[in-house]
Amino acid sequence: MSVPRPRSRTRSFAALAAAGVLALSWGGSAQAAAGSTTVEPAGDGFTATLDGGAVFDAGGVVVTCDVSVTAPGNGNNLVPEAPGNHNPGGAVTGPINAPTFQNCSTNIVLVSASVQVVDPVWDITIQHGSPSLATMVIPAGGIVVTTRGLASCTAVVSPDATAHVQGNWSNGNPASTLDFDTSVPVDVDGGFGCPTSASHASFDATYKVTNADNPSSPITVTS
Incomplete structure (x- = not known):
């Protein structure tokens, strides 16, 4: 399945991810102001690793990637230092390295797939609640699936606007969990067998989030 090139830059259908897989950036929130949020441990780096498959489905054409990960580097994937890791009136946000997507396949015989993440840095916003929510902020056209x-x-x-991919966050030890079961706008291009009429693609994935600096201290979200 090959998707049309965006107006300005090439973007990939797979770049969704995510969780989204996760654009874990700590900074501006894509969610409405709510109760207080605290992410701990302050200042520690985190890694999010796919648990199972990341599944993209556009009009019945299904792309499944078995490997997806985002890890610390270049100052990203870091819980904000105190007091920035606590927001008394809403979410905590910050930048993350866009997750990679590898070992991808399709549900169609003799059709291969690849997912490209065009923008290397995403954002993630986390809001404590029932459940706690994590929103990956993906730049316009940031994911291209071919x-x-x-x-x-x-x-x-x-392709034309920032995508906000929301998932549910669950605290755990040693790994917390981020579940995505959502959809995003998509622009599909191609010939025979391509779902060119599809306007949205579903995205399902589960990530395990661990502390890259101190594995015995899990990354948690509280009020």
Whole structure:
């Protein structure tokens, strides 16, 4: 499945991720102001690793990636230092390295797939609640999914506007969990077998989030 090129830059359908997989950036919130949020341990780096498969489905063309991860580097994937790790009136936000997507396949015989993340840095916003919510903020056209073979298509995730991919956060030890079961706008281009009429693609994935600096101290979200 190959998705159309965005107006200005090439973006990939797979770049969704995510969780989204996760654009874990600590900074501006995409969610409405709510109760207080605290992310701990302050200042520690975190890694989010796919648990199972990341599944993109646009019009019945399904792309599944078995490997996806985002890890600390270049000053990203860090819980804000105190007091920035606590927001008495809403979410905590910060930048993360965009997750990679590898070992991808499709539900169509003789059709291969790849997912490209165009923008290297995403943002993530976390809001404590019942459940706690984590929103990955993906730049416009930031993910491009391409298929080749009997169906050669290109899918660009949210080519014209920033995408907000929301998932549920659950505290755990040693790993917390981030679950995505959502959809995003998508623009699909291609010939025979391509779902060119699809306007949205579903995204399902579960990530395990661990403390890269101190594995015995889990990354947690509280009030």
